[in-house]
Amino acid sequence: MNVLVLNCGSSSIKYQLLNMDAVPVVLAKGIVEKIGLTYGSFTYKPEGKDKVVAEQPIMDHSVGMDLILKALVHPDHGVLKSLNEIDAVGHRVAHGGEYFSESVKIDDEAKAKIKALGEIAPLHNPANLKGIETMEKLLPSVPQVAVFDTSFHQTLPKKAFIYGIPYEYYEEYGVRRYGFHGTSHKFVAEKACRILGWDITEKKIITCHLGNGASITAIDKGKSVDTSMGFTPVAGLVMGTRAGDLDLGALLYICEKEGLDLPKANNLINKKSGVQGISGVSSDFRELQAAMEKGNEKAALALDVFCYNVKKYIGAYAAVLNGVDLIIFTGGIGENDNLVRWETCKNMDYLGIQVDKQKNEVRGKDTIISTEQSTTTVMTVTTDEELVIAMDTVRLS
Ligand code: ADP
Numbered sequence: 001m002n003v004l005v006l007n008c009g010s011s012s013i014k015y016q017l018l019n020m021d022a023v024p025v026v027l028a029k030g031i032v033e034k035i036g037l038t039y040g041s042f043t044y045k046p047e048g049k050d051k052v053v054a055e056q057p058i059m060d061h062s063v064g065m066d067l068i069l070k071a072l073v074h075p076d077h078g079v080l081k082s083l084n085e086i087d088a089v090g091h092r093v094a095h096g097g098e099y100f101s102e103s104v105k106i107d108d109e110a111k112a113k114i115k116a117l118g119e120i121a122p123l124h125n126p127a128n129l130k131g132i133e134t135m136e137k138l139l140p141s142v143p144q145v146a147v148f149d150t151s152f153h154q155t156l157p158k159k160a161f162i163y164g165i166p167y168e169y170y171e172e173y174g175v176r177r178y179g180f181h182g183t184s185h186k187f188v189a190e191k192a193c194r195i196l197g198w199d200i201t202e203k204k205i206i207t208c209h210l211g212n213g214a215s216i217t218a219i220d221k222g223k224s225v226d227t228s229m230g231f232t233p234v235a236g237l238v239m240g241t242r243a244g245d246l247d248l249g250a251l252l253y254i255c256e257k258e259g260l261d262l263p264k265a266n267n268l269i270n271k272k273s274g275v276q277g278i279s280g281v282s283s284d285f286r287e288l289q290a291a292m293e294k295g296n297e298k299a300a301l302a303l304d305v306f307c308y309n310v311k312k313y314i315g316a317y318a319a320v321l322n323g324v325d326l327i328i329f330t331g332g333i334g335e336n337d338n339l340v341r342w343e344t345c346k347n348m349d350y351l352g353i354q355v356d357k358q359k360n361e362v363r364g365k366d367t368i369i370s371t372e373q374s375t376t377t378v379m380t381v382t383t384d385e386e387l388v389i390a391m392d393t394v395r396l397s
Contacts, residue, residue, distance in 0.1 A: 002027070002085055003390040004072075006065075007092040008131030010123060011035045013064045017072060017079065017086070018390045026386075027079040028072060032064035040064070044071040046079050061127070062134045069138060089135050089144045090393030092183075092385065094124030096148030097174060103151065103392040106132055106144040114146065120174055120231070143397035147389040152182030155223040160320075163231075177235075179227035181209045183388040185217040186224075188330045188381040195366055196326075196377065204321040206314055209383065210340065211331035212240040212283065216310065218317035226320050228313055234269050237309045238302075240283030243273035244309065275302035285333050285340065307343035314344070318351050324376050327353065329369075330383040336363045345378060352376045 001021060007014040016029040030044040030051075040058030045051045052071065058064050072080050080086070091106075097120065099113045111132065118125040128146075135144060161177040162170060169175040185207045193200040200222040207217045214237045217227040228236025228244075238244040246269065255265050276283035279302035281291045291299035318324045328334075329341050338360045345355040352375030360369045362380055370378035 001087045001394055002080070003088050003090055003393045004068075004086050005090045005092070005386045005389045005393070006131050006135070007386075008061060008127045010127045011037070013061065013068065013131065015068050016386045016390075018386070020390055020394050024387055024390060029386075030068070030071075032058060032067060034058070035061060035064050042067050042071075044068070044077070046077050049077055052077055061130045062137070065131070065134050065138055083139065086139060086142055088393045088397035089139065089142055090389040091128060091132055091135075091144060091146050092389055093128040093146045093148050094150075094180070095121035095178065096146075096150045096154075097178070098154070100146070100148050101151050101154035103145055103147040103389075103396060105396045106136075106146055110146060145389075145393040145396045147183060147392050149180040149182050150178045152186045153177075153179030153217070153224045153227050156225060156227065160226045175231055177227070177230040179215070179217070179224065180229045180233045181213065181215045181217075182224070183385050184209045184330060184383040185215075185219065185227070187385070187388045188328050188383050189219050189222070189326075191366070192326060192328050192379050192381050195379075195381075196368075198326075203325045204323055205326045205328065206317045206321070206324050207328045207330065208310060208314070208334050208344075209331045210237075210310070210329065210333035210337075213242065214239045214310075214331065214333070216313040216317065218320045220321055226317060237313065238278070238306055239274045241271050241274045241276045243269040243277070275306055278302040278305060285337050289337075289339065303340070303343070307340055310340070310344045311348070314348070314353075315351070324351065324353075327376060327378045329378070329380050335365075335380055335382055338362070341369065341378075341380070353378060 003018050003020055005016045011034060013032040017027045019025045019027055026047060028046040032042050034040040035058045039055050042054045069083055072078055073083055093114055095117045097117045104110050114125055114129050132144060189205050189207050190200060205219040209215050213233055215227060215229040218225050234242045236244050274283060275288060279288055279299045281296060281299045282288055288299045288303055333340055341360055342355060345353050354371045354374035355369050355378055356371045364382060366381050368377060368379050
Protein backbone atom coordinates (compact mmCIF):
# COMPACT_ATOMS: atom_id res chain seq x y z
CA MET A 1 0.00 0.00 0.00
CA ASN A 2 1.40 3.42 -1.02
CA VAL A 3 0.50 6.41 1.13
CA LEU A 4 1.11 10.02 0.17
CA VAL A 5 1.64 12.12 3.31
CA LEU A 6 1.03 15.86 2.98
CA ASN A 7 1.78 18.72 5.34
CA CYS A 8 0.27 21.84 3.79
CA GLY A 9 1.25 25.22 5.15
CA SER A 10 0.00 28.60 3.96
CA SER A 11 2.80 28.88 1.38
CA SER A 12 4.40 25.42 1.37
CA ILE A 13 3.62 21.73 0.97
CA LYS A 14 5.91 19.10 2.51
CA TYR A 15 5.30 15.62 1.16
CA GLN A 16 6.44 12.01 1.42
CA LEU A 17 5.34 8.94 -0.47
CA LEU A 18 5.70 5.81 1.65
CA ASN A 19 5.26 2.16 0.80
CA MET A 20 3.68 0.55 3.87
CA ASP A 21 3.54 -3.10 2.71
CA ALA A 22 6.17 -4.50 5.05
CA VAL A 23 8.82 -2.34 6.73
CA PRO A 24 7.78 1.22 5.74
CA VAL A 25 9.94 2.66 2.95
CA VAL A 26 10.05 6.30 1.84
CA LEU A 27 9.83 6.16 -1.98
CA ALA A 28 10.13 9.92 -2.51
CA LYS A 29 9.92 13.15 -0.55
CA GLY A 30 10.30 16.87 -0.96
CA ILE A 31 8.85 20.29 -0.50
CA VAL A 32 6.99 22.92 -2.53
CA GLU A 33 7.81 26.39 -1.21
CA LYS A 34 6.91 30.04 -1.78
CA ILE A 35 3.49 29.26 -3.21
CA GLY A 36 1.87 32.45 -4.51
CA LEU A 37 5.13 34.41 -4.77
CA THR A 38 6.79 35.46 -8.03
CA TYR A 39 9.15 32.49 -7.88
CA GLY A 40 8.27 29.32 -6.08
CA SER A 41 10.57 26.36 -5.58
CA PHE A 42 9.94 22.67 -5.97
CA THR A 43 12.19 19.98 -4.52
CA TYR A 44 11.76 16.29 -5.17
CA LYS A 45 14.03 13.48 -3.96
CA PRO A 46 13.23 9.99 -5.19
CA GLU A 47 14.73 7.07 -3.22
CA GLY A 48 18.12 6.06 -4.69
CA LYS A 49 18.09 8.80 -7.36
CA ASP A 50 19.30 12.38 -7.59
CA LYS A 51 17.35 15.28 -6.18
CA VAL A 52 15.33 17.38 -8.63
CA VAL A 53 15.05 21.12 -7.92
CA ALA A 54 13.00 23.57 -9.98
CA GLU A 55 12.31 27.27 -9.58
CA GLN A 56 9.11 28.44 -11.18
CA PRO A 57 5.98 30.41 -10.30
CA ILE A 58 3.61 28.21 -8.26
CA MET A 59 0.36 30.12 -8.21
CA ASP A 60 -1.56 28.12 -5.66
CA HIS A 61 -1.73 24.81 -3.80
CA SER A 62 -3.33 22.93 -6.68
CA VAL A 63 -0.41 23.87 -8.98
CA GLY A 64 1.98 22.69 -6.26
CA MET A 65 0.19 19.38 -5.82
CA ASP A 66 0.04 18.85 -9.53
CA LEU A 67 3.83 19.23 -9.64
CA ILE A 68 4.18 16.61 -6.89
CA LEU A 69 1.91 14.10 -8.65
CA LYS A 70 3.62 14.64 -12.02
CA ALA A 71 7.06 14.11 -10.44
CA LEU A 72 5.91 10.86 -8.80
CA VAL A 73 5.00 9.37 -12.22
CA HIS A 74 7.71 11.12 -14.29
CA PRO A 75 9.32 8.75 -16.87
CA ASP A 76 12.88 9.53 -15.63
CA HIS A 77 12.69 10.25 -11.95
CA GLY A 78 9.23 8.96 -11.06
CA VAL A 79 8.74 6.17 -8.52
CA LEU A 80 5.26 5.08 -9.67
CA LYS A 81 4.00 3.87 -13.06
CA SER A 82 0.66 5.59 -12.60
CA LEU A 83 -1.24 7.64 -10.01
CA ASN A 84 -3.49 4.61 -9.50
CA GLU A 85 -0.66 3.25 -7.36
CA ILE A 86 -1.40 5.87 -4.68
CA ASP A 87 -3.76 4.02 -2.33
CA ALA A 88 -4.43 6.72 0.27
CA VAL A 89 -3.49 10.25 1.28
CA GLY A 90 -2.72 11.27 4.87
CA HIS A 91 -2.84 14.93 5.88
CA ARG A 92 -1.20 16.57 8.84
CA VAL A 93 -3.84 18.90 10.26
CA ALA A 94 -2.72 21.38 12.89
CA HIS A 95 -5.86 21.82 14.93
CA GLY A 96 -8.47 19.23 15.82
CA GLY A 97 -9.92 21.31 18.67
CA GLU A 98 -12.23 19.36 20.98
CA TYR A 99 -13.77 17.55 18.01
CA PHE A 100 -10.98 15.11 17.26
CA SER A 101 -9.26 12.97 19.88
CA GLU A 102 -8.25 10.54 17.13
CA SER A 103 -7.24 10.64 13.49
CA VAL A 104 -10.21 10.47 11.15
CA LYS A 105 -11.15 9.43 7.63
CA ILE A 106 -12.15 12.56 5.75
CA ASP A 107 -15.80 13.09 4.97
CA ASP A 108 -18.01 16.17 4.70
CA GLU A 109 -18.51 16.36 8.46
CA ALA A 110 -14.76 16.19 9.17
CA LYS A 111 -14.10 18.90 6.58
CA ALA A 112 -16.75 21.16 8.11
CA LYS A 113 -15.15 20.80 11.54
CA ILE A 114 -11.62 21.43 10.21
CA LYS A 115 -13.00 24.52 8.50
CA ALA A 116 -14.72 25.75 11.66
CA LEU A 117 -11.43 25.34 13.56
CA GLY A 118 -9.82 27.76 11.09
CA GLU A 119 -11.31 30.35 13.42
CA ILE A 120 -8.78 29.44 16.16
CA ALA A 121 -5.95 28.23 13.88
CA PRO A 122 -6.08 30.76 11.02
CA LEU A 123 -2.49 30.18 9.89
CA HIS A 124 -2.78 26.42 9.58
CA ASN A 125 -6.24 24.87 9.27
CA PRO A 126 -7.34 26.76 6.12
CA ALA A 127 -4.14 25.61 4.36
CA ASN A 128 -4.65 22.04 5.60
CA LEU A 129 -8.23 22.09 4.30
CA LYS A 130 -7.09 23.48 0.98
CA GLY A 131 -4.72 20.51 0.72
CA ILE A 132 -7.54 18.08 1.40
CA GLU A 133 -9.93 19.68 -1.10
CA THR A 134 -7.27 19.90 -3.79
CA MET A 135 -6.43 16.22 -3.38
CA GLU A 136 -10.12 15.32 -3.57
CA LYS A 137 -10.17 16.96 -7.00
CA LEU A 138 -6.88 15.49 -8.23
CA LEU A 139 -7.39 11.96 -6.85
CA PRO A 140 -11.19 11.67 -6.42
CA SER A 141 -11.38 7.95 -5.66
CA VAL A 142 -8.53 7.82 -3.15
CA PRO A 143 -9.40 7.78 0.58
CA GLN A 144 -7.97 10.59 2.70
CA VAL A 145 -7.20 10.70 6.39
CA ALA A 146 -6.55 13.65 8.72
CA VAL A 147 -4.05 13.31 11.58
CA PHE A 148 -4.17 16.13 14.13
CA ASP A 149 -1.32 17.71 16.11
CA THR A 150 -3.70 18.24 19.01
CA SER A 151 -5.49 14.86 19.31
CA PHE A 152 -3.10 13.16 21.73
CA HIS A 153 -3.60 15.99 24.24
CA GLN A 154 -7.38 15.66 24.37
CA THR A 155 -6.90 13.56 27.52
CA LEU A 156 -5.66 16.60 29.50
CA PRO A 157 -7.73 17.06 32.65
CA LYS A 158 -9.71 20.27 32.84
CA LYS A 159 -7.45 21.71 35.56
CA ALA A 160 -4.54 21.48 33.08
CA PHE A 161 -6.30 23.11 30.15
CA ILE A 162 -8.39 25.92 31.66
CA TYR A 163 -6.71 29.33 31.71
CA GLY A 164 -7.09 31.90 34.47
CA ILE A 165 -9.38 34.15 32.45
CA PRO A 166 -13.19 34.52 32.48
CA TYR A 167 -14.69 31.10 31.83
CA GLU A 168 -16.98 32.38 29.09
CA TYR A 169 -13.96 32.76 26.76
CA TYR A 170 -13.58 28.99 26.92
CA GLU A 171 -17.30 28.44 26.41
CA GLU A 172 -17.78 31.04 23.67
CA TYR A 173 -14.50 30.93 21.77
CA GLY A 174 -12.85 27.67 22.82
CA VAL A 175 -9.91 29.47 24.42
CA ARG A 176 -8.06 26.76 26.39
CA ARG A 177 -4.81 24.82 26.27
CA TYR A 178 -4.84 22.36 23.36
CA GLY A 179 -1.17 21.45 22.95
CA PHE A 180 0.61 20.46 19.73
CA HIS A 181 3.27 17.99 18.45
CA GLY A 182 0.90 15.27 19.71
CA THR A 183 1.86 12.73 17.04
CA SER A 184 5.52 13.07 17.98
CA HIS A 185 5.04 12.88 21.77
CA LYS A 186 2.88 9.76 21.42
CA PHE A 187 5.17 8.12 18.87
CA VAL A 188 8.41 8.52 20.84
CA ALA A 189 6.84 7.46 24.16
CA GLU A 190 5.44 4.27 22.61
CA LYS A 191 8.65 3.58 20.69
CA ALA A 192 10.82 3.99 23.81
CA CYS A 193 8.58 1.63 25.79
CA ARG A 194 8.85 -0.95 23.01
CA ILE A 195 12.64 -0.63 23.05
CA LEU A 196 12.78 -0.92 26.85
CA GLY A 197 10.23 -3.75 26.97
CA TRP A 198 8.02 -1.62 29.23
CA ASP A 199 4.25 -1.51 29.49
CA ILE A 200 3.40 2.16 28.85
CA THR A 201 0.23 1.87 30.95
CA GLU A 202 2.42 1.45 34.05
CA LYS A 203 4.85 4.32 33.39
CA LYS A 204 5.34 8.04 34.00
CA ILE A 205 7.06 9.67 31.04
CA ILE A 206 8.18 13.20 30.13
CA THR A 207 8.74 13.73 26.41
CA CYS A 208 10.81 16.74 25.26
CA HIS A 209 10.23 17.51 21.57
CA LEU A 210 12.89 20.12 20.91
CA GLY A 211 13.02 21.46 17.34
CA ASN A 212 12.35 24.90 15.85
CA GLY A 213 9.05 24.55 17.63
CA ALA A 214 9.51 22.89 21.02
CA SER A 215 7.15 21.39 23.57
CA ILE A 216 7.23 19.10 26.59
CA THR A 217 4.51 16.65 27.60
CA ALA A 218 3.73 14.76 30.79
CA ILE A 219 2.43 11.28 29.94
CA ASP A 220 0.80 9.19 32.65
CA LYS A 221 0.02 5.55 31.82
CA GLY A 222 0.18 6.34 28.09
CA LYS A 223 -2.06 9.43 28.26
CA SER A 224 -1.08 13.08 27.89
CA VAL A 225 -1.91 14.85 31.16
CA ASP A 226 -0.16 18.17 30.58
CA THR A 227 1.78 19.86 27.81
CA SER A 228 3.67 23.10 27.45
CA MET A 229 2.11 24.55 24.28
CA GLY A 230 -1.29 26.07 24.71
CA PHE A 231 -4.12 27.63 22.73
CA THR A 232 -1.45 28.31 20.10
CA PRO A 233 2.05 26.88 19.56
CA VAL A 234 3.68 30.07 20.86
CA ALA A 235 3.34 29.06 24.52
CA GLY A 236 5.66 27.12 26.80
CA LEU A 237 9.36 26.84 26.10
CA VAL A 238 11.49 29.61 24.64
CA MET A 239 11.88 28.31 21.06
CA GLY A 240 13.84 29.13 17.89
CA THR A 241 11.90 32.32 17.16
CA ARG A 242 8.83 31.98 19.44
CA ALA A 243 8.75 33.64 22.83
CA GLY A 244 7.22 30.86 24.92
CA ASP A 245 5.79 31.75 28.32
CA LEU A 246 5.75 35.50 28.74
CA ASP A 247 4.24 37.90 31.25
CA LEU A 248 1.18 39.15 29.37
CA GLY A 249 1.67 42.53 31.01
CA ALA A 250 5.14 42.74 29.45
CA LEU A 251 3.67 42.18 26.00
CA LEU A 252 1.06 44.90 26.55
CA TYR A 253 3.79 47.26 27.75
CA ILE A 254 5.98 46.62 24.68
CA CYS A 255 2.99 47.08 22.36
CA GLU A 256 2.25 50.42 23.97
CA LYS A 257 5.86 51.60 23.89
CA GLU A 258 6.48 50.53 20.29
CA GLY A 259 2.99 51.25 18.99
CA LEU A 260 2.51 47.67 17.82
CA ASP A 261 -0.83 46.59 16.38
CA LEU A 262 -2.02 42.96 16.61
CA PRO A 263 -0.27 41.65 13.45
CA LYS A 264 3.00 43.26 14.55
CA ALA A 265 2.66 41.90 18.09
CA ASN A 266 1.96 38.48 16.59
CA ASN A 267 5.06 38.77 14.43
CA LEU A 268 7.12 39.80 17.45
CA ILE A 269 6.18 36.81 19.62
CA ASN A 270 6.25 34.23 16.79
CA LYS A 271 9.05 35.29 14.47
CA LYS A 272 11.38 37.65 16.29
CA SER A 273 11.64 36.18 19.75
CA GLY A 274 13.01 32.95 21.24
CA VAL A 275 16.75 32.22 21.11
CA GLN A 276 16.92 34.28 17.91
CA GLY A 277 15.56 37.31 19.73
CA ILE A 278 17.78 36.89 22.78
CA SER A 279 21.00 36.22 20.86
CA GLY A 280 20.48 38.35 17.76
CA VAL A 281 22.55 35.60 16.11
CA SER A 282 20.34 32.75 14.91
CA SER A 283 17.49 30.41 15.75
CA ASP A 284 19.67 27.46 14.75
CA PHE A 285 21.36 25.76 17.69
CA ARG A 286 24.43 24.81 15.66
CA GLU A 287 25.03 28.46 14.81
CA LEU A 288 24.36 29.53 18.40
CA GLN A 289 26.96 27.11 19.69
CA ALA A 290 29.50 28.19 17.08
CA ALA A 291 28.93 31.81 18.15
CA MET A 292 29.21 30.88 21.82
CA GLU A 293 32.53 29.14 21.18
CA LYS A 294 33.79 32.36 19.62
CA GLY A 295 32.84 34.19 22.82
CA ASN A 296 29.42 35.62 21.91
CA GLU A 297 27.82 36.16 25.31
CA LYS A 298 24.26 36.63 24.08
CA ALA A 299 24.41 33.33 22.17
CA ALA A 300 25.62 31.66 25.39
CA LEU A 301 22.80 33.34 27.31
CA ALA A 302 20.17 32.19 24.79
CA LEU A 303 21.35 28.58 25.16
CA ASP A 304 21.35 28.95 28.93
CA VAL A 305 17.80 30.31 28.94
CA PHE A 306 16.62 27.48 26.68
CA CYS A 307 18.13 24.70 28.83
CA TYR A 308 16.87 26.33 32.03
CA ASN A 309 13.35 26.40 30.60
CA VAL A 310 13.46 22.73 29.64
CA LYS A 311 14.73 21.89 33.13
CA LYS A 312 11.90 23.84 34.77
CA TYR A 313 9.25 22.02 32.76
CA ILE A 314 10.80 18.64 33.59
CA GLY A 315 10.66 19.61 37.27
CA ALA A 316 7.07 20.79 37.00
CA TYR A 317 5.94 17.65 35.18
CA ALA A 318 7.78 15.39 37.63
CA ALA A 319 5.57 17.07 40.25
CA VAL A 320 2.45 16.61 38.10
CA LEU A 321 3.23 12.92 37.59
CA ASN A 322 4.47 12.37 41.17
CA GLY A 323 7.77 11.03 39.82
CA VAL A 324 9.19 10.15 36.45
CA ASP A 325 10.37 6.81 35.05
CA LEU A 326 11.55 8.02 31.67
CA ILE A 327 12.62 11.30 30.06
CA ILE A 328 12.82 11.34 26.26
CA PHE A 329 14.65 13.86 24.08
CA THR A 330 13.52 14.10 20.46
CA GLY A 331 13.26 16.63 17.57
CA GLY A 332 16.22 18.20 15.75
CA ILE A 333 17.74 19.60 18.95
CA GLY A 334 16.68 16.80 21.31
CA GLU A 335 18.08 14.09 19.05
CA ASN A 336 21.32 15.84 18.11
CA ASP A 337 22.38 18.39 20.67
CA ASN A 338 24.32 16.72 23.47
CA LEU A 339 25.14 20.04 25.12
CA VAL A 340 21.45 20.95 25.54
CA ARG A 341 20.71 17.50 26.99
CA TRP A 342 23.65 17.70 29.38
CA GLU A 343 22.94 21.22 30.59
CA THR A 344 19.26 20.41 31.04
CA CYS A 345 19.77 17.21 33.01
CA LYS A 346 22.73 18.15 35.17
CA ASN A 347 22.10 18.82 38.86
CA MET A 348 18.81 16.94 38.84
CA ASP A 349 20.01 14.05 41.00
CA TYR A 350 17.33 15.05 43.52
CA LEU A 351 14.88 13.65 40.95
CA GLY A 352 17.05 10.58 40.34
CA ILE A 353 18.22 11.89 36.96
CA GLN A 354 21.84 11.21 36.01
CA VAL A 355 23.09 11.40 32.43
CA ASP A 356 26.25 9.54 31.36
CA LYS A 357 28.54 12.03 29.60
CA GLN A 358 29.91 9.47 27.17
CA LYS A 359 26.59 7.84 26.25
CA ASN A 360 25.23 11.35 25.75
CA GLU A 361 27.64 11.93 22.82
CA VAL A 362 25.04 10.21 20.59
CA ARG A 363 23.33 11.92 17.62
CA GLY A 364 20.12 10.89 15.86
CA LYS A 365 19.76 7.41 17.38
CA ASP A 366 17.50 5.64 19.86
CA THR A 367 19.83 5.38 22.87
CA ILE A 368 19.71 5.25 26.66
CA ILE A 369 21.91 8.11 27.85
CA SER A 370 21.40 7.79 31.62
CA THR A 371 23.86 6.03 33.94
CA GLU A 372 23.20 2.61 35.49
CA GLN A 373 22.59 4.36 38.84
CA SER A 374 20.04 6.84 37.47
CA THR A 375 16.61 5.90 38.85
CA THR A 376 15.04 7.80 35.94
CA THR A 377 15.89 6.44 32.50
CA VAL A 378 16.86 9.16 30.00
CA MET A 379 16.77 8.41 26.26
CA THR A 380 17.21 10.02 22.89
CA VAL A 381 14.52 8.73 20.50
CA THR A 382 14.16 9.71 16.86
CA THR A 383 10.74 10.95 15.89
CA ASP A 384 8.98 10.41 12.55
CA GLU A 385 5.73 12.33 12.24
CA GLU A 386 5.23 11.34 8.59
CA LEU A 387 5.41 7.68 9.54
CA VAL A 388 2.74 8.15 12.23
CA ILE A 389 0.51 9.87 9.67
CA ALA A 390 1.10 7.05 7.17
CA MET A 391 0.35 4.37 9.80
CA ASP A 392 -2.91 6.05 10.85
CA THR A 393 -3.82 6.47 7.18
CA VAL A 394 -3.32 2.75 6.53
CA ARG A 395 -5.39 1.90 9.62
CA LEU A 396 -8.32 4.18 8.71
CA SER A 397 -8.52 4.06 4.91
P1 ADP B 1 11.07 21.64 13.08
O1 ADP B 1 10.36 22.15 14.28
O2 ADP B 1 11.20 22.64 11.98
O3 ADP B 1 10.59 20.27 12.63
P2 ADP B 1 13.50 20.19 13.69
O4 ADP B 1 12.95 19.17 14.63
O5 ADP B 1 13.92 19.75 12.34
O6 ADP B 1 12.55 21.45 13.59
O7 ADP B 1 14.74 20.88 14.42
C1 ADP B 1 15.45 21.90 13.80
C2 ADP B 1 16.50 22.43 14.74
O8 ADP B 1 17.33 21.34 15.22
C3 ADP B 1 17.47 23.37 14.03
O9 ADP B 1 17.04 24.68 14.14
C4 ADP B 1 18.74 23.17 14.81
O10 ADP B 1 18.76 24.18 15.80
C5 ADP B 1 18.60 21.84 15.51
N1 ADP B 1 19.63 20.88 15.07
C6 ADP B 1 19.60 20.09 13.99
N2 ADP B 1 20.73 19.36 13.91
C7 ADP B 1 21.48 19.70 14.97
C8 ADP B 1 22.76 19.32 15.45
N3 ADP B 1 23.50 18.41 14.82
N4 ADP B 1 23.22 19.89 16.58
C9 ADP B 1 22.48 20.81 17.22
N5 ADP B 1 21.27 21.22 16.82
C10 ADP B 1 20.78 20.68 15.71
